[in-house]
Amino acid sequence: MRSLRREPVLLLALLAVVAxxxxxxxxxxxxxxxxxxxSGYVDFLQGGTWxxxxxxxxxxxxxxxxxxxxxxxxxxxxxxxxxxxxxxFFRVIGILPLLSPPFVVAASYLLLFGPRGIVTYGVxxxxxxxxGLFGIWGVQTIAYFxxxxxLIADVLSRSDARMEQAARNLGAGPWRVFWTVTLPLSRPGLxxxxxxTAIYVLEDFGNPQIIGGIFTVxxxxxxxxxxxxxxxxxxxxxSTILLLLALGLYVAKIRLDGGRAFVTVSGRASSMxxxxxxxxxxxxxFVACLALAALLVLVYGxxxxxxxxxxxxxxxxxTVRHFEFVATGTNGDALRNTLTFSVVAAxxxxxxxxxxGWLVQRGTWPGRGALDxxxxxxxxxxxxxxxxxxxxxxxxxWLDWVNRGWLIIIAMIFWNIPVGYQAAVAGxxxxxxxxxxxxxxxxxxxxxxxxxxxxxxxxxxxxxxFVTTFVRAVTTLSVVIFLFTPATTVATIRxxxxxxxxxxxxxxxxxxxxxxxxxxxxxxxAALARGRIALGxxxx
Amino acid sequence: MTKRFGxxxxxxxxSFDVPKGAFATLLGPSGCGKTTTLRTIxxxxxxxxxDIQIGGRRVNELxxxxxxxxxxxxDYALFPHMTVxxxxxxxxxxxxxxxAERTRRVRETLAFVGLTGLEDRWPSQLSGGQQQRxxxxxxxxxxxxVLLLDEPLSNxxxxxxxxxxxxxxxxxxxxxxxxxYVTHDQGEALSLSDWIAVMxxxxxxxxxxxxxxxYHPRTAFLADFVGAVNLVPARVSELxxxxxxxxxxxxxxxxxxPPDVTVTAGHDVLLCVRPESFSITPAAPADxxxxxxxxxxxxxxxxxxxxxxxxRVDDREWIVDQPDPGAxxxxxxxxxxxxxPERVHVIAE
Ligand SMILES: Nc1ncnc2c1ncn2[C@@H]1O[C@H](COP(=O)(O)OP(=O)(O)OP(=O)(O)O)[C@@H](O)[C@H]1O
Ligand SMILES: [Mg+2]
Numbered sequence: 001m002r003s004l005r006r007e008p009v010l011l012l013a014l015l016a017v018v019a020x021x022x023x024x025x026x027x028x029x030x031x032x033x034x035x036x037x038x039s040g041y042v043d044f045l046q047g048g049t050w051x052x053x054x055x056x057x058x059x060x061x062x063x064x065x066x067x068x069x070x071x072x073x074x075x076x077x078x079x080x081x082x083x084x085x086x087x088x089f090f091r092v093i094g095i096l097p098l099l100s101p102p103f104v105v106a107a108s109y110l111l112l113f114g115p116r117g118i119v120t121y122g123v124x125x126x127x128x129x130x131x132g133l134f135g136i137w138g139v140q141t142i143a144y145f146x147x148x149x150x151l152i153a154d155v156l157s158r159s160d161a162r163m164e165q166a167a168r169n170l171g172a173g174p175w176r177v178f179w180t181v182t183l184p185l186s187r188p189g190l191x192x193x194x195x196x197t198a199i200y201v202l203e204d205f206g207n208p209q210i211i212g213g214i215f216t217v218x219x220x221x222x223x224x225x226x227x228x229x230x231x232x233x234x235x236x237x238x239s240t241i242l243l244l245l246a247l248g249l250y251v252a253k254i255r256l257d258g259g260r261a262f263v264t265v266s267g268r269a270s271s272m273x274x275x276x277x278x279x280x281x282x283x284x285x286f287v288a289c290l291a292l293a294a295l296l297v298l299v300y301g302x303x304x305x306x307x308x309x310x311x312x313x314x315x316x317x318x319t320v321r322h323f324e325f326v327a328t329g330t331n332g333d334a335l336r337n338t339l340t341f342s343v344v345a346a347x348x349x350x351x352x353x354x355x356x357g358w359l360v361q362r363g364t365w366p367g368r369g370a371l372d373x374x375x376x377x378x379x380x381x382x383x384x385x386x387x388x389x390x391x392x393x394x395x396x397x398w399l400d401w402v403n404r405g406w407l408i409i410i411a412m413i414f415w416n417i418p419v420g421y422q423a424a425v426a427g428x429x430x431x432x433x434x435x436x437x438x439x440x441x442x443x444x445x446x447x448x449x450x451x452x453x454x455x456x457x458x459x460x461x462x463x464x465x466f467v468t469t470f471v472r473a474v475t476t477l478s479v480v481i482f483l484f485t486p487a488t489t490v491a492t493i494r495x496x497x498x499x500x501x502x503x504x505x506x507x508x509x510x511x512x513x514x515x516x517x518x519x520x521x522x523x524x525x526a527a528l529a530r531g532r533i534a535l536g537x538x539x540x
Numbered sequence: 541m542t543k544r545f546g547x548x549x550x551x552x553x554x555s556f557d558v559p560k561g562a563f564a565t566l567l568g569p570s571g572c573g574k575t576t577t578l579r580t581i582x583x584x585x586x587x588x589x590x591d592i593q594i595g596g597r598r599v600n601e602l603x604x605x606x607x608x609x610x611x612x613x614x615d616y617a618l619f620p621h622m623t624v625x626x627x628x629x630x631x632x633x634x635x636x637x638x639x640a641e642r643t644r645r646v647r648e649t650l651a652f653v654g655l656t657g658l659e660d661r662w663p664s665q666l667s668g669g670q671q672q673r674x675x676x677x678x679x680x681x682x683x684x685x686v687l688l689l690d691e692p693l694s695n696x697x698x699x700x701x702x703x704x705x706x707x708x709x710x711x712x713x714x715x716x717x718x719x720x721y722v723t724h725d726q727g728e729a730l731s732l733s734d735w736i737a738v739m740x741x742x743x744x745x746x747x748x749x750x751x752x753x754x755y756h757p758r759t760a761f762l763a764d765f766v767g768a769v770n771l772v773p774a775r776v777s778e779l780x781x782x783x784x785x786x787x788x789x790x791x792x793x794x795x796x797x798p799p800d801v802t803v804t805a806g807h808d809v810l811l812c813v814r815p816e817s818f819s820i821t822p823a824a825p826a827d828x829x830x831x832x833x834x835x836x837x838x839x840x841x842x843x844x845x846x847x848x849x850x851x852r853v854d855d856r857e858w859i860v861d862q863p864d865p866g867a868x869x870x871x872x873x874x875x876x877x878x879x880x881p882e883r884v885h886v887i888a889e
Contacts, residue, residue, distance in 0.1 A: 006603040434617035437584055440604045441611035442631035442682055448605075452630070456621045 004365055010446055014365065017356050021374050024414040028389030029381065033243070035236035035392060044237040053221040054241060057202060060133060060217060064140035065198040071141065072148025072197070075292055078285030079149075080156040081178070081274055085286065093293045096300065097146040099522070100515045101475040101492045103206020105143040107499050107507055108299045109135065110211065111306055111313070131213030139207045142299055145292070148197040155189035156182070164275050174277040192257035195249050202246055203382030205478035206492075210499055218242040219384040219478065226388070226482065236392070239385040250380035306508035322509030330486065331494055331506075335513060338491040339521070341405060342473035345412035350420045350465030352413065354458060357424025358450055362436065379418035383478030386415050391482040405488040408480055412473040420465020427461035428454070463529055467522065474518045491517075541590030543576050550576040552742035555590070558686075558720060559735060563712045565721045567729040568739035569765065574722040577739070578688050581720065583607045594685055610679035612689040616671045618663035624650070624674050625659040631682035649681040652711070669700045676708070680715070689721045693728065705732060726766045730754060738762055755814065756798065756885050763812045763887060768848075770858050771887075772811040779805050784886055786811060789854050793831045795884040803888050810887040815861035817883035820849060821876050830878040833858070837872050851875060 004011045036044060044050065075094065078084060097105075113135075159182050167177045183190070205219040212220055218238055225235035306312035310319050325331060353375075360372050378386070390411045431454060439449030455462075477492040484493050491514040498507035543551040551573040558564040566574040579585050581592055583604030591598050599607050610631070619627050625646060632642045650656055653673040663671055672692060679687055692708075693701045709732050712719050723729050729736050730750045737747040746758045757763040760771055774788035784797045788811060795811070803809060835853035842848075847865035850857045860877055 006601065432615065432617065434613040434615060435619065437582075437604075437611065438613060438617040438619070438678075439630070439634075440584075441582055441609060441688075442634060442678065443605050444630075444634045445603070445605050448634060452634075453619055 004363075007446060013355075013447065014359055014363070017352075017359060018371065020352075021356075021371065021414075024410055025374055025378060025417070028393035029243075029385070031392040032236045032385060032389045033240050036233045036240075040233045041237055044234055047234075049234070050218075050221070050238055050241060053216045053218050053238065056133070056215055057217040057219075057242070057245070060136050060140070060208070061198055061202045063133075063137045064144065064201045065194065067137070067141040068145040068148045068197055068201065069152070069194050071145040071292060072150075072152050074285075074288050075145070075149040076153035076156055077178075078289045079153055081174075082277055082282040082285035084282045084289065086289075090289050090293055093296055094146050094149055096515075097143065097296060098150065099471055099475070099518045100300070100511065101206065101477055101495065102143040102200075102204060103210060103477055103492075104303060104495065104511045105299055106135075106139045106207040106210040107495070107504075107511065108302045109139045109142075110499075111302050111504060111508075112298070131211050132215040135211045135213075136208050136215065136217075139211060140201050140204060142295060143204070143207060144197055144200050146296070147200055148193065151193035151196055152190060155186045155193055158189070159186050161274055168275045174275065174281065177275070188256040192253045195253040195256070199246055199249050199253075199380070199382075202249065203242070203384065203478065205382075205384050205481070206496065210496075218245075219382060222384055222388065223481065226391075232392075235388060239382070239388050242382050243380075243385050246382050246385075247380045303508045303511050306504055307512040308509075310505070312504055312508070322505040323513065325506050326509045326513050330489060331510065333487070334489045334491050334494045335510075335517065337405065337488055338474055338514065339517060341409050341412060341490060342470050343521070345409045345416070345473050346466045346470035348409070349413040349416050349469040350462045353417050353420030353465045354424040354455070354462055355450075356417070357421050357428060357461070358454060361425045361428040362433070362446075375421045376418050378415050381415070383415065383476055384481070386411060387479045387482040395483075403488070404483065404485045408483050408488060408490070411479050411483060412469065412476070415476075415479055416465075416469040416472050419468040420461070423461040423464040424458060427458045431457055459529075463525075467525060470521065470525075471518060474514065474521075541577070541580060541587045541592060543573075543580050543585055544588050549742055551580065551587075553589075554739070554742070554744050556737050556744055556747050558718060560595070561716045561718055562734040563709065563719045563721065563732055564735045564737070565723060565729040565733040566737050566739055567723060567726060567766075570724055572739040573742045574724070574739055575690055578611075578690055578720060578722050581686070582609050582611050582688050608685040609688055610682055610684035610686075612675045612679050612687065612692045614691045614694055616663075616675040616692075616695075618671055618674055618678070620663050622663075623659065624655065624661050624663070624666070627663065627674055628678045628681050630678065635682065645681055649677045652680070653677045653707075668696050669704060672696065672704060676711070680711075680717075684717070686718045686720060689719060691723055692721075694723075694725075701728075708732065730766070738765065740765075755883075757812060757887065758798075758801065760810055760812075760887055763810075763885075768815050768859055768861075770811075770813045770815065772813070772856065772858075774809055774811045774886075776803055776805050776807050776809055776886075779803065784809075786886065789856075791831065791833070793881060793884065795881045795886060798886050798888070801886075801888050803886060807888075812885040812887050813858075813879055813883060815848065815859040816846070816863060818858070818860040818877045818879045820851070820860050820862050820871065821878075822871055822874070824876050830880045831884065833877040834874070835877065836874050840870055842870075849875070851877060853877070 004014065075090070079087060079090060079094070163181055163185070164177050167181045168174070172180065203219060205223065208215070208217045208220045209223065216224070218241060222235045222238040222242065225231045225238060302312075305316075307322055308318055308320070309315065310317045310321070326335065356371070356375055360368050360375070381389075390407060394407055435453055435457075436446070436449045439453045440446065444452060475492065477496055480490055480493060481496075484490060491510060495507050495510045495514065498504075498510060541551060541555065542549065542553050554573070554577060566577060568574050576585065580587050583599070583602065587600070592600055594608060619630065622630065628646045628649060629642055632645060637645070646659075647656075650659065653676055655670065655673055655677065658666065658670065663674065666674065672695075675692065689708075693704055696704065705728060708719075721729075721732060733750055735748065736750050736753050737744045738753060739745065740761055745762050746753055753762065754766055757766060763769045763771060772788050774786040776784055777787050777792070778785035780797070782797050783794050784803055785792065785794045786809065797803065833851075833853045835851040835858070837849050838852045838857055839850040840847060842865070843861075846861040846863050847870055849860045849862065849871065851860050858877065862871075
């Protein structure tokens with residue numbers, strides 16, 4: 001503290017960070033939680049409208065998480081342990097879903113299995129009812145197993161290959177080693193991966209909204225209470241229940257992995273050599289991955305085919321008409337907005353996270369623990385809750401002079417702070433304090449030392465924060481659904497609206513354009529960073 | 541000055557003056573608070589009590605980067621993303637020194653520490669000794685009032701350590717700059733320093749010139765920590781103005797009375813005799829002025845420059861060093877030891 005008093009600039013910077021965190025993380029959330037007031041909560045809880053969605057949310061989270069984790073586990077095991085061919089291909093296929101809005105899986109599902117779906121109607125001539133629990137279950141399984149895969153693969157690849165070698169030398173077979181050595185050792189990591197997947201599923205808004213039908217979950221109920229009935233109080237109460245569930249999962253996750261922040265997903269394979277597995281196992285892994293990859297190719301391929309054909313699936317003439325539609329008018333603006341908002345948000349988020357991480361990790365002032373907690377907390381906040389928070393706090397008449405695009409950008413910055421922040425803290429832990437002290441003892445103030453010595457060394461943390469925020473900003477629907485205006489609409493919103501309008505050509509072309517843009521942007525960042533980019537797949 | 545970490549008092553009411561322009565060393569066993577003292581001087585820690593003055597000016601309220609102290613770290617802490625030149629130029633750049641002067645001073649300092657030609661290397665491309673020199677150059681170039689060094693040689697092998705020891709000493713002499721040096725290696729401390737403070741458990745046990753500390757340690761801890769020593773319990777039998785008469789075993793000797801320490805007749809004391817203060821001979825001692833002891837060789841070890849004997853006299857063993865032992869066969873069996881009285885130092889218990 002005394003050292004802060006001696007460096008007023010540092011003190012000011014710290015106060016600014018605290019003010020920003022209070023304004024943009026704490027204040028909006030508190031607004032939502034207290035909005036209903038005590039009597040509002042009593043009325044709402046007695047009304048009982050929340051019981052069904054709560055049960056549905058829990059049910060679908062349990063189901064989808066289980067299947068997504070199982071599939072993700074198979075994929076991860078195959079990638080880390082087996083000696084199957086085509087691994088680079090499977091790796092790329094496994095990353096692609098992370099770059100797309102998860103809810104486009106629901107759109108693809110409708111195209112394949114909907115009332116006029118290519119499989120259901122086209123092949124079997126049926127128009128089954130595919131909405132509801134089973135539809136959501138299937139869609140979320142496909143949408144989130146790639147996330148589970150990344151999380152689990154990270155845990156498995158961090159398991160110590162030497163111990164496995166040692167167990168094999170003692171005569172245990174590969175399967176036995178896996179069950180008696182690898183799994184017990186990675187149990188906390190796997191538990192954390194499962195809980196993280198569960199948070200993704202729990203807060204999923206797009207998929208249940210598109211194919212849930214009358215099957216409402218907490219996020220969709222919160223949304224329809226506001227957009228359909230303008231019942232803000234109940235929506236706030238519903239999202240508070242959702243927040244509590246997510247917080248519970250998140251706290252359990254931190255207990256398991258001690259708050260290990262993020263998984264770095266890069267195109268490169270892990271170099272750790274693993275003991276060999278039998279040929280049969282590799283073959284089985286290959287078949288399983290092939291099937292899963294085929295499923296992903298089917299889901300995303302359908303979108304691509306639909307994007308390039310006149311009327312999918314009845315008229316398959318090639319056309320770029322949908323893309324012309326996407327490039328013009330509001331649609332073009334939405335794409336441009338997505339790009340600008342995401343890049344700006346990613347840049348600010350990464351830099352802010354690094355700076356805040358430095359203040360917390362290197363500081364000696366009281367209250368660091370609290371700031372640390374606040375900077376990690378957004379990871380536990382469901383997007384829909386975050387969006388409602390910003391709606392409540394900042395969608396005010398007296399703020400009308402502010403371009404609403406900034407609101408979206410700020411929401412993206414602070415919703416995504418945890419990944420960049422934890423990457424920064426992890427990075428700083430790797431840099432010995434004597435380096436900053438060396439700068440200080442040579443006459444540089446703490447801020448100067450941070451700029452000259454730490455920032456250049458923490459490029460990796462900056463890139464993780466930047467790329468992750470960028471990708472999550474490009475793909476999120478729930479955070480922005482309450483914040484956009486006609487002038488500041490973004491790609492995910494337009495895709496969602498076009499799906500609702502059953503404009504499949506437009507929706508799928510938009511999806512392809514959005515994903516394509518994200519990929520191109522990432523390739524450019526990668527080129528600028530000379531290939532050293534990594535995406536934090538998990539929420540912190 | 542006092543510095544606490546939670547419940548631990550790392551530095552406990554320590555007070556000392558480092559003479560200007562001296563090579564001063566804080567010496568002590570691991571965990572005694574040397575680093576904490578040094579870092580508090582540098583401004584990385586705030587003392588819980590007490591003042592730090594540099595050149596007569598109280599610097600407690602100055603942040604670390606304005607104290608005029610530069611630090612050389614144990615692991616060197618070279619900036620890995622800067623070349624040798626940029627590392628050394630860093631402090632000047634921060635101080636907005638003009639480009640021409642900066643270039644000149646960097647060149648001179650690098651030449652000074654013998655690194656000319658390595659300007660464009662990265663720290664990772666240097667040997668340990670070279671990195672160490674860059675670290676010193678980087679700190680010297682800003683001409684600090686005090687240079688602080690925290691075990692700067694401990695990561696190097698013995699030979700290089702010895703060589704750099706000499707270089708550091710020469711450098712300091714030439715610059716006339718005040719160095720505060722931290723080490724737990726007594727040999728390093730003795731050979732480098734003009735002034736040594738020996739610390740133990742957060743306190744300074746004794747401070748002064750190296751030979752004072754070596755031959756006239758004030759406590760048994762000090763005697764033992766600074767080199768090999770014979771510590772023998774004895775009793776004071778008579779006190780004179782400048783001498784004390786002590787008895788130990790069946791022996792009686794008149795030795796120098798330590799100044800500023802109270803010794804009382806009839807009390808127990810420790811006699812402290814360095815192994816090299818003895819002379820050892822096979823026959824009866826020639827030096828009748830000295831204190832003579834008769835004993836037998838129990839063990840011996842050849843240390844190269846000396847032969848170390850453990851000689852049993854009555855019921856205790858004495859460590860005795862024979863300098864320049866030569867290639868003749870070592871002593872064995874009965875030997876005589878003698879030591880001049882002024883080499884026997886009395887430690888009040
Ligand atoms: N940052 C800290 N937090 C808590 N305790 C500390 C801290 N730094 C030092 N200490 C404690 O203070 C005491 C003195 O430590 P210090 O590092 O000054 O010892 P040292 O003399 O430099 O030892 P060494 O020779 O091993 O480097 C030790 O007991 C140590 O455990
Ligand atoms: Mg130390």
